[in-house]
Amino acid sequence: MSFYTSLNGLKNAQTDLGVIAHNIANVETTGFKKSRVEFSDIVAGSAYSNPKLIQGIGATVQAIGQNFALGPIEQTGSALDLAINGDGFFTTKAALTGQVYYSRNGGFVMDENGFIHDGENNRLQVFPVDITTGVATSTTPQDIQVPLTNGAGSNFAGLTVRDDGNVVATYADGTNSFVGKVALAAFVAPTGLRQVGSSNWTANGLSGAASYGEPGTGQYGKLLSGALERSNVDIAEELVGLITAQRNFQANAKAIDTATQLSQTIINLRT
Numbered sequence: 001m002s003f004y005t006s007l008n009g010l011k012n013a014q015t016d017l018g019v020i021a022h023n024i025a026n027v028e029t030t031g032f033k034k035s036r037v038e039f040s041d042i043v044a045g046s047a048y049s050n051p052k053l054i055q056g057i058g059a060t061v062q063a064i065g066q067n068f069a070l071g072p073i074e075q076t077g078s079a080l081d082l083a084i085n086g087d088g089f090f091t092t093k094a095a096l097t098g099q100v101y102y103s104r105n106g107g108f109v110m111d112e113n114g115f116i117h118d119g120e121n122n123r124l125q126v127f128p129v130d131i132t133t134g135v136a137t138s139t140t141p142q143d144i145q146v147p148l149t150n151g152a153g154s155n156f157a158g159l160t161v162r163d164d165g166n167v168v169a170t171y172a173d174g175t176n177s178f179v180g181k182v183a184l185a186a187f188v189a190p191t192g193l194r195q196v197g198s199s200n201w202t203a204n205g206l207s208g209a210a211s212y213g214e215p216g217t218g219q220y221g222k223l224l225s226g227a228l229e230r231s232n233v234d235i236a237e238e239l240v241g242l243i244t245a246q247r248n249f250q251a252n253a254k255a256i257d258t259a260t261q262l263s264q265t266i267i268n269l270r271t
Contacts, residue, residue, distance in 0.1 A: 086221010
């Protein structure tokens with residue numbers, strides 16, 4: 001039994017090492033959230049077993065939990081670099097498949113057609129607004145597309161995002177026009193979101209459905225323009241965890257070696 005108990009320990013330590021290595025690899029990934037492994041013990045016994053004689057048989061991985069603590073905010077000065085000071089998520093939609101993603105990576109760009117999207121061509125979702133007042137006219141998020149000319153025929157000249165989420169386009173004739181208000185999403189259980197890579201998550205039954213709101217309201221958080229949220233990985237903490245996981249792996253390997261020596265001694269007994 002000790003062989004299998006220690007083998008479980010080796011597998012658990014290997015999983016822990018893998019998660020820590022993933023965290024360290026993403027220490028410079030914008031909007032990344034670190035994870036940690038949660039273990040639970042395994043005990044085998046029946047209703048007829050003496051509770052004072054039940055022996056544990058190792059441990060198993062109970063969950064790999066995500067930590068959504070706010071990462072450091074870096075000022076970039078770019079108008080379309082956005083950060084959320086709160087619990088909200090940016091909402092994007094894939095241009096081809098329509099798949100909805102949620103992200104803390106606010107590094108956006110505008111393409112030649114006026115769509116604002118991330119590096120994976122997922123379009124930023126906003127609430128439609130009145131072009132003169134900036135007041136939201138609907139609570140249903142949609143793709144944002146900046147008009148490349150205004151009603152007077154003047155060409156697009158620049159773009160700014162205000163703290164309240166309003167995206168304002170400026171034109172060559174000096175006029176401004178509101179083109180949308182950034183829609184932020186929040187979840188009852190964000191740790192249940194499914195990781196899909198590229199600092200994106202998707203909703204599922206564990207996270208619950210997204211609720212949408214404007215920046216600066218409720219739990220959604222304030223919007224910071226010209227800034228990005230860095231990874232929340234603490235490299236010193238991860239290196240300490242790496243050493244601990246390595247020691248756990250070595251200890252379980254030593255336990256297997258000891259059990260092997262005991263078995264060999266028993267086999268070599270002579271009567």
